Amino acid sequence: MTGDHSVVLIPVIFFTAALLVPLCRRGSRRWPYWVALVSSLLGVAASGEALWRTLSTGEAIHYHLAGWRPPMGIELIADPLSAFFCLLITVVTVFVLWHGRSLVESETPGKAVPFYSCVMLLLGGLSGILLTGDLFNLYVFLEISSIAGYALVAIGDKRAPVASFRYLILGTIGASLYLLGVGFLFMTVGSLNMGDIASVLQTRAMSPVEISALLLIVLGIGVKMALFPLHGWLVDAYTHASSTATSLIAPIGTKVAAYVLIRALFYLFDTDLVREGIPVMNALAVMGAVGMLWGGVLAMAQTDLKRMLAFSSVGHVGYIALGIGLASPLGFIAAVLHTLNHSVMKAVLFLICGSLRQKLGDNALDSMNNSLRLRMPWTMAAFTLAAISMIGLPPTAGFFSKWYLVLGSLEQGKWHWVIVIVLSSLFSVVYFFRVLERVYLRPQEGAEEEPAPARDESRPSMLAPVLILSASLLLLGLGNVMIVNHLIRPMLPAGF
Amino acid sequence: MTVPEFSPAFWFLAGAVAMLVLPARARASAFLLFPLASLIHIWFLPTGVLQAYAYLDHELILLRVDGFSRGFGLAFSLAALVIGIFSLRVTDRLQQTAALFYAGGSIGVTFAGDFFTLLIFWEVMAVASAMIIWAGPGRAAAGAGLRYLIFHLFGGALLLAGIVLLWHGGGGLEIRRFDAAASPAVILILLGVLVNAAMPPLHAWLPDSYPKAGVTGSIFLNAFTTKVAVYVLIQCFAGWEILMWAGCFMALYAVCYAVMANDIRLILSYHIISQVGYMIAVIGVGTEFALSAASLHAYNNIIYKTLLFMGTGVVLHAVGTTRLTDLGGLARRMPLVVALYMIGAFAISGFPLFSGFVSKAMILEAMGENGGWLVHVLLLAAVGTFLSVGIKLPYYTWFYRESGLEVKPYPAHMPLAMAILAAACLAFGMVPGWLFAWAPSAVEFQPYSVYQVVEALQLPLATFVAFWFFRHKILGEPKIALDLDWFYRKSAPLWETLFITRVNRVFSATQDILDHWTEKAFAFARNPARLLREVPDRFDANLQRADLGSNVGLILVVVVLLTLLSLW
Amino acid sequence: MKLVGWIFLFLIFAGTVAAQYWDDPAKFPAYYFVYGLLGCLLLLFVTKVVAKKSIMRKEDYYDRS
Amino acid sequence: MPENWIAHAPFLAVLVSLAATPLILLASRRPNLREFWTLLAAAVKFGLVLSLLPAVRAGGTVEQTLLTLAPGISLGFRVDAFGLYFALIASGLWILTSFYSIGYMRGNSEEKQTRYFASFAVSLSATIGIAFAGNLLTFILFYELLTLATYPLVIHKENREAIRAGRQYLAFALSAGLLLVVGSAWIYAQTGSLEFEAGGMLSGGDHPAGMMRVVFMMFLAGVGVKSGIMPLHSWLPAAMVAPTPVSALLHAVAVVKSGVFGVIRMVGFVFGPEAMGAYGLNLVLAVFAGVTVILASLIAFQQTNLKKRLAYSTVAHLSYVALGAALLTQAGFTGAILHISAHATMKITLFFCAGAIYVHTHKSEIGELDGIGRSMPWTMGAFIIGSLGLAGLPPINGFLSKWFLLQGSLDAGLLAAMGVFLLSGLLNAAYFFPIIMRAFFRPSPAGEKPFGEASPFMVVPLCLTAFLSVALFLFPNLFVNLYDLAGLAVSGITGGEGTP
Known part of the structure; x- marks a missing residue:
């Protein structure tokens, strides 16, 4: 029985840490950092253990809080899907925190304690979302993580509070829609436990109320996921938050929302009905596809690296939505694989944004030139690799999620999605090579007079996570079959 | 005596390579070694298929000796040797190399036993001869050489197409006599060969380019290309009746132009065509005797034509011009050259006692038996030949009036080379048996019959009389007569506009449009x-x-x- | 040309006529002389009169574009 | 042990220059050491490729599967005769190009030599990877790697023009790569396999005609960019701003040849002659290629820059290969495959010459070459040989491939193709020979003294490639049995039948 506690341990660790961080402000200035890092590491260990266990037994781990059995008590469930997402977010967090050690201090001086506290709260909320088996409980965790997110965004540059406010308004609307949907469901089914609801919904036809509930949940989560055209909060929030905050929220925030979407569409409701009876899947695919193009086009237009990456995130959320919208095993695999890949890629890219901001003071594309490749060759190499992966060239990770997506679309004869994927890849070629060209080719102004800039690489604590993550893109690419076969296939919902 | 059995062409190819590395002083003399070696080699070669080379799916026959190839091979080697003597002063490495490649190509074709091998040497000839033309002085040579090359490559392409078709048809590539039931493959081969034979209307390259080569260049050129074509025609197209007509037309057509020409090398160039016309006409007859006549005439032609070109070469060397309207009265300063030239002139005109008489008599005999009235066309051409080469050219060049041109001394090896050839002209003319010894098949023929001698004397006599009465009118003004090269030389700008300038303009326009839209797209992206x-x-x-x-x-x-x- | 030359040429001509007659009396003995004379005149006419009007050009014809 | 070696040789051959890259980068301060690594890698690579020869000549293939790339598709190498043929040419000429590069880069005191040599090494890895790829996905993987590795080579000069050319190159090549991916995905969805199959993985199947055509056009565009089929060629002349060894590499060995290699892979191993013919796809390819051959030659006329003229000539000659493949006959394929090596040796010679002239005299316009043949006889002599070969004249290997291509046209009953080849030969002669004429027969500009040959590092390689061009005509099986390999490859594609 002891092992099962790892499930509950994950949120508990983070919530504890969130409290612990302010408490240790009296100690060294480094303590909040170490507390956060150690908790994240513990989180990694716990989620890893949970994942390993659920995979090796082939069964989900059910944990009943305080021993109350559902439907009365709250249930935590670690199945391969949720455990995998847990592991993902905790691992990314570890790398982001590692990278952010000095960055947080320098970018947001004196705000380390609230920052780390919010991070822990965010993680707690997100892991709660991932692990809970109860819809209302999920809402609670959603709000916790959202509030932590708003706060994190607010700890940024001058414009951050406004961006955060925007985020808050739109995020609250999203959460409310979700809550409304949950309310509708509770009305007709009489339960909040996912397993219960699923067992009811999947045995009979859905009433209009339930369909409305489904739509409200999808759209509410869509807002959180920044699904086009519900992404209005994302760009400003990512741009103006502090580097570390962005690199934390961007890779994991929207992914957890995507998880909820997957969970709701494939596990909660009747998959066949969702697939054929109502146009929600098609709507998701369309929204995803338009988002891919929209994000790509706007990313090409940006003059600020971080903003460009934010728009690219809108596009890549579209990939995930499209994968879900295909509602086929290949689409599911593509969606989950892309969640993983995109988390890592975006983490690398935003971390590099942080490193650059530390050196250059901002992320404006105009200030980048070929002195960067001399000053920070390794960072730039990592950036290049991540960019290539974003574009989707083999054998990097980004290629393979697209491959599954293309296969999935073709399998259903949906050529139009393939065209969209090709176009959006071309857009990403444009916007990434725009950066690479500057970094590698654009001469410095007045370069003749000045001596070539000396090597001025980021400190090891910032370089190492970047390098490790970007190298892992190759590994993820080459090992994608292993990931798909051993991790993602066990997640496939029963309907497939 | 056993001799190494490889194609004598390799002597020349080796020589060409040697020219590339030898120092300037040794080159001109070393040049002589290779034709000499080839001459001796061919002399001792037995008959038959001697060297084959398994190449891919083909069995290439590099050395196939029969009566024709032996004779032509000897004639070519001799020509190369003597021209080598004539050009002992030449120091231009490129020209020497090209000359040996050129001769090597010719000999290679002569001994080739299959069309694949033939084609290889054929193209070597084309490129090498173009180089020889380019080596000529001035800008005119550059353009003419390029036109020459393209024309010949066009001929080569026809030949290649024909050969490929032949192979495709499953007929094998062996060089053989085609029967007159023509297939596309054979027609293409014929056309390709006729380009080299300078058959009108495919002839314009010859008068366009030969007079523009250098002193020794045009001598080299005259000896090989057309005769090689004659050789191939003998081997493959003997007895095609159309050749009889074509040859007669060719002989007359070129003679007319020769009469009009003002440049002595141009006169001789047109006479190459005319003479080849004789050979082609008789090839059309196709009997064993006719083919002997054709080949013997070709050997003689190589000898006396080279001699004539050497004469003009000396003039060019000594005076620097070859326009009749500028020349005159040089006889006293180069009597030996005049004498040697006249031997050649009599030979080409078919005077009794000169070599041309013997082979021409054979041709007329063969034509008279099979061609009916066509023989009279050839006679008319003979009149024109004597008129231009025998009278007009020497008369205005060396006599007529004093031109006052300064005459540079010319080296002794030039008349020496001429003397060798002149001796051959005389020897073959006086002792026809020596000539017949080289015929591919035994020749039983008495050229010195009353009928032949009378004809051979009366025609020139009449020509001379007519010439004498009009001698002040004939020289005319320094003008050129337009030939068929007008069509491609004058229309070249049109083709260039149509196919190069226009196409490029369309292309750059599309590129501009593309750029414009790219620019728009980038603006959109911004x-x-x-x-x-x-x-x-x-x-x-x-x-x-x-x-x-x-x-x-x-x-x-x-x-x-x-x-x-x-x-x- | 001196008279001697003309006499020499005439002797040759006479000789050929005689020989021809001796060889084959049925043939016109000066046939080739007449043919040659007419042929030569024809050639001269064609090249010097007809061609001059049609295809003779200045030497720099091709150099002028 | 030896068998084990052979089994690993494909991957090692790919890896060797990739592994040399860091060494080259690390030795950036010590040019001699750096060049040593390059040459060592080149030699080892050639040796490894060579070690595969006996097994393949015996009619077998060497297969090696590394890992699974995607379900049902492995990162796998399968060395067949055709792949080995290409690998032999690429790795063999790499050695010469490396020597030449040393002469060029030092003679020209180029900047960023380290990057140059490093990219070069990666390119070669990618090329060998393309040659040995056993399935479409592996092929695409190395295809994209090649795109990226040659990008720094294209933009080497880093001026405006170079960067624009680089952009164009990337845009074209990456779009093409995407089309390949999509096409492959379709094939995978249809057949469940991406393994190359001699005779075509799509042959014999019953596929919707419309789809076949669309996918074929995707593949055509995909490989068409690198093989410069019009209208996708425009990056290639633009990339001429790159240093000459790059042009030589791009135009003779690696990139464009990977393109036409891809064309043959596509025709012979993906679609297959049977399906190509059945759906009329070969005519599409033939029309594109034929038009390219002629138009590119016409454009080459207009170029006054030597390298630009060579570039357009390259565009034309690449389409020889495509057109040969489109004939779908045994002779046509043989000609196409032989033309890969023929054009490689001939064009690399010409580019080497252009580079030697440029480094030594800083002349790059054709109008400036008057009389240069007298100063640089070896260089220009090699140039003659290259030009002769490109015009399809014997005794250069360009004639041999043309012979087969003409045969193929006849076998296919496509007289138009025959006309294209013959006409193109004339056009080639017409735009190459004026250069030779100038070089040897025009007087040098007034006041110019003879300046002699360029560095032996450059002259020796270009003489060797010229020599190879001749030698490979006289003895098509010389050294590495290229002709036999071509024959093996073709009999695989056509199932050993088709000869009249």
Whole structure:
């Protein structure tokens, strides 16, 4: 029985840490950092253990809080899907925190304690979302993580509070829609436990109320996921938050929302009905596809690296939505694989944004030139690799999620999605090579007079996570079959 | 005596390579070694297929000796040797190399036993001879050489197409006599060969280019290309009646142009065509005797034509010009050359006691038996030959009037080379048996019959009389007569405009359009909103941020829309 | 040309006529002389009169574009 | 042990220059050491490729599967005769190009030599990877790697023009790569396999005609960019701003040849002659290729820059290969495959010459070459040989491939193709020979003294390639049995039948 506690341990660790961080402000200035890092590491260990266990037994781990059995008590469930997402977010967090050690201090001086506290709260909320088996409980965790997110965004540059406010308004609307949907469901089914609801919904036809509930949940989560055209909060929030905050929220925030979407569409409701009876899947695919193009086009237009990456995130959320919208095993695999890949890629890219901001003071594309490749060759190499992966060239990770997506679309004869994927890849070629060209080719102004800039690489604590993550893109690419076969296939919902 | 059995062409090819590395002083003398070696080699070669080379799916026959190839091979080697003597002063490495490649190509074709091998040497000849023309002085040589080369490569392409068709038809590539039931393959081969034979209307390259080569260059050129074509025609197209007609037409056509020409090398160039016409006409007859006549005439032609070209070469060397209207009265300063030249002139005109008489008599005999009245066309051509080469050219060059040109001394090896050839002309003329010894098949023929001698004397006599009466009118003005090269030389700018300038313009226009759209696309990428409304060039995040209300509104719209859609 | 030359040429001509007659009396003995004379005149006419009007050009014809 | 070696040789051959890259980068301060690594890698690579020869000549293939790339598709190498043929040419000429590069880069005191040599090494890895790829996905993987590795080579000069050319190159090549991916995905969805199959993985199947055509056009565009089929060729002349060894590599060995290699892989191993013919796809390819051959030659006329003229000539000659493949006959394929090596040796010679002239005299316009043949006889002599070969004249290997291509046209009953080849030969002669004429027969500009040959590092390689061009005509099986390999490859594609 002891092992099962790892499930509950994950949120508990983070919530504890969130409290612990302010408490240790009296100690060294480094303590909040170490507390956060150690908790994240513990989180990694716990989620890893949970994942390993659920995979090796082939069964989900059910944990009943305080021993109350559902439907009365709250249930935590670690199945391969949720455990995998847990592991993902905790691992990314570890790398982001590692990278952010000095960055947080320098970018947001004196705000380390609230920052780390919010991070822990965010993680707690997100892991709660991932692990809970109860819809209302999920809402609670959603709000916790959202509030932590708003706060994190607010700890940024001058414009951050406004961006955060925007985020808050739109995020609250999203959460409310979700809550409304949950309310509708509770009305007709009489339960909040996912397993219960699923067992009811999947045995009979859905009433209009339930369909409305489904739509409200999808759209509410869509807002959180920044699904086009519900992404209005994302760009400003990512741009103006502090580097570390962005690199934390961007890779994991929207992914957890995507998880909820997957969970709701494939596990909660009747998959066949969702697939054929109502146009929600098609709507998701369309929204995803338009988002891919929209994000790509706007990313090409940006003059600020971080903003460009934010728009690219809108596009890549579209990939995930499209994968879900295909509602086929290949689409599911593509969606989950892309969640993983995109988390890592975006983490690398935003971390590099942080490193650059530390050196250059901002992320404006105009200030980048070929002195960067001399000053920070390794960072730039990592950036290049991540960019290539974003574009989707083999054998990097980004290629393979697209491959599954293309296969999935073709399998259903949906050529139009393939065209969209090709176009959006071309857009990403444009916007990434725009950066690479500057970094590698654009001469410095007045370069003749000045001596070539000396090597001025980021400190090891910032370089190492970047390098490790970007190298892992190759590994993820080459090992994608292993990931798909051993991790993602066990997640496939029963309907497939 | 056994001799190594490889194609004598390799002597020349080896020589060409040697020319590349030998120092300037040794080159001209070393040059002689290779034709000499080839001459001896051919002399001792037995008959038959001697060297074959398994190449891919083909069995290439590099050395096939029969009566024809032995004779032609000897004639070519001799020509190369003597021209080598004539050009002992030449120091231009390129020209020497090209000359040996050229001769090697000719000999290679002569001994080739299959069309694949033939084609290889054929193209070597084309390129090497173009180099020889280029080595000529002035800008005219450059253009002429290029036209020459393209023309010959065109001929080569026809030949190649024919050969490929032949192989494709499953007929094998062996060089053999084609029967007159023509297939496309054979027609293409014939056309390709006729380009080299300078058959009108495919002849214009010859008078265009030969007079523009250098002193020794044109001598080299005259000896090989057309005779090689004659050789191939003998081997493959003997007895094609159309050749009889074509040859007669060719002989007469070129003679007319020769009479019009003002440049002595141009006169001789047209006479190459005319003489080849004789040979082709008799090839059309196709009997064993006719083919002997054709080949013997070819050997003689190589000898006396080279001699004639050497004569003009000395003039060019000594005076620097070859225009009849500039020349005159040089006889006293180069009597030996005049004498030797006249031997050649009599030979080409078919005077009794000179070599041309013997072979021409054979040709007339063969034509008279088979060609009916066509023989009279050849006689008319003979009149023209004597008129231009035998009288007009020497008369205005060396006699007529004093031109006052300065005559540079010319080296002794030039008349020496001429003397060797002149001796051959005389020897073959006086002792026809020596000539017949080289015929591919035994010749039983008495050229010195009354009929032949009378004809051979009366025709020139009449020509001379006519010439004498008009001698002040014939020289004329320094003008050129347009030949068929007019069509491609004058229309070249048109083709260039049509196919090069225009095509390129269209291309750059499309490129511009592409660039324009790329530019547009990039502008679009810089700020996509420009498509929708008037905004600045560059994207401005602050200007284009949708306000919160619109975002909220958008969310609600989506919710309502989707709900409606689902619950419909 | 001196008279001697003409006499020499005439002797040759006479000789050929005689020989021809001796060889084959049925043939016109000066046939080739007449043919040659007419042929030569024809050639001269064609090249010097007809061609001059049609295809003779200045030497720099091709150099002028 | 030896068998084990052979089994690993494909991957090692790919890896060797990739592994040399860091060494080259690390030795950036010590040019001699750096060049040593390059040459060592080149030699080892050639040796490894060579070690595969006996097994393949015996009619077998060497297969090696590394890992699974995607379900049902492995990162796998399968060395067949055709792949080995290409690998032999690429790795063999790499050695010469490396020597030449040393002469060029030092003679020209180029900047960023380290990057140059490093990219070069990666390119070669990618090329060998393309040659040995056993399935479409592996092929695409190395195809994209090649795109990226040659990008720094294209933009080497880093001026405006170079960067624009680089952009164009990337845009074209990456779009093409995407089309390949999509096409492959379709094939995978249809057949469940991406393994190359001699005779075509799509042959014999019953596929919707419309789809076949669309996918074929995707593949055509995909490989068409690198093989410069019009209208996708425009990056290639633009990339001429790159240093000459790059042009030589791009135009003779690696990139464009990977393109036409891809064309043959596509025709012979993906679609297969049977399906190509059945759906009329070969005519599409033939029309594109034929038009390219002629138009590119016409454009080459207009170029006054030597390298630009060579570039357009390259565009034309690449389409020889495509057109040969489109004939779908045994002779046509043989000609196409032989033309890969023929054009490689001939064009690399010409580019080497252009580079030697440029480094030594800083002349790059054709109008400036008057009389240069007298100063640089070896260089220009090699130039003659290259030009002769490109015009399809014997005794250069360009004639041999043309012979087969003409045969193929006849076998296919496509007289138009025959006309294209013959006409193109004339056009080639017409735009190459004026250069030779100038070089040897025009007087040097007034006041110019003879300046002699360029560095032996450059002259020796270009003489060797010229020699190879001749030698490979006289003895098509010389050294590495290229002709036999071509024959093996073709009999695989056509199933050993088709000869009249």
